[in-house]
Amino acid sequence: MPLHKTEAVVIHTIKLGEADKIVTLFTKELGKIKAVAKGARRIKSRFGSSFEPFTQINTTLFEKGNYNLLRIRQADIIQSYFHIREDFEKISYGLYFLELIDKFLLERDVNKGIFSFLIDTLSHLNNNDELKRLFVIFGIKFLKLSGYQYRFDKCISCGDSPLILFFSAYKGGLICDSCAKNNRQGLLPINKGTAEYLSNVQKEEAATEETADAMNEAVEIIKGIFADIIGRPLMSQEFINKVKG
Ligand SMILES: [Zn+2]
Numbered sequence: 001m002p003l004h005k006t007e008a009v010v011i012h013t014i015k016l017g018e019a020d021k022i023v024t025l026f027t028k029e030l031g032k033i034k035a036v037a038k039g040a041r042r043i044k045s046r047f048g049s050s051f052e053p054f055t056q057i058n059t060t061l062f063e064k065g066n067y068n069l070l071r072i073r074q075a076d077i078i079q080s081y082f083h084i085r086e087d088f089e090k091i092s093y094g095l096y097f098l099e100l101i102d103k104f105l106l107e108r109d110v111n112k113g114i115f116s117f118l119i120d121t122l123s124h125l126n127n128n129d130e131l132k133r134l135f136v137i138f139g140i141k142f143l144k145l146s147g148y149q150y151r152f153d154k155c156i157s158c159g160d161s162p163l164i165l166f167f168s169a170y171k172g173g174l175i176c177d178s179c180a181k182n183n184r185q186g187l188l189p190i191n192k193g194t195a196e197y198l199s200n201v202q203k204e205e206a207a208t209e210e211t212a213d214a215m216n217e218a219v220e221i222i223k224g225i226f227a228d229i230i231g232r233p234l235m236s237q238e239f240i241n242k243v244k245g
Pocket residue numbers: 155156157158159160175176177178179180
């Protein structure tokens with residue numbers, strides 16, 4: 001019965017039977033896994049509130065006959081990121097990132113880079129209120145870590161930088177006015193200022209004085225990119241839209 005000790009972040013949970021939970025964890029040492037927490041739904045459970053989404057824990061897991069479903073022996077909270085839970089908009093952005101991680105990573109796919117990224121994202125979300133800026137910065141960072149690179153400086157079709165009016169998530173970058181004449185399917189409108197802002201964020205250049213419009217448009221572009229990769233909008237995106245009213 002091999003034991004695994006690892007740090008982890010709770011992605012989500014579902015009920016199992018009368019008193020148990022199946023917890024999806026993104027662990028540092030084992031990647032994304034599912035594990036049963038016996039008795040976790042009892043009022044006096046020894047696990048307390050360890051399995052609320054976003055919670056960072058130290059946990060001990062063991063295998064019991066099923067490689068794909070571990071058991072949780074112990075879970076101690078390192079950080080609960082409770083400020084995220086106090087604000088609907090923070091919750092919605094937080095859930096968006098948890099859903100991304102759940103969708104992008106295969107089970108047992110160990111990725112310490114993305115694990116640190118998630119901890120960093122949750123800490124910033126917990127302590128900052130510039131949520132759109134965070135979403136853009138961490139959205140671009142997540143794409144880079146996952147091996148996706150988009151062009152925000154030149155037209156992806158002709159390699160030139162004439163009049164830029166559109167962005168194509170499918171093609172992977174900006175589309176200029178003349179290249180867009182052939183086919184406008186799936187193109188998102190983008191302003192020059194937004195493209196420059198995204199390009200600066202991607203190059204990790206010093207903070208720019210982007211306008212509120214550029215920020216809003218950048219958020220839509222990044223959501224468009226993730227929806228394109230996953231094949232449909234994320235569930236938590238609807239939640240973000242609802243919270244915004
Ligand atoms: Zn072009």
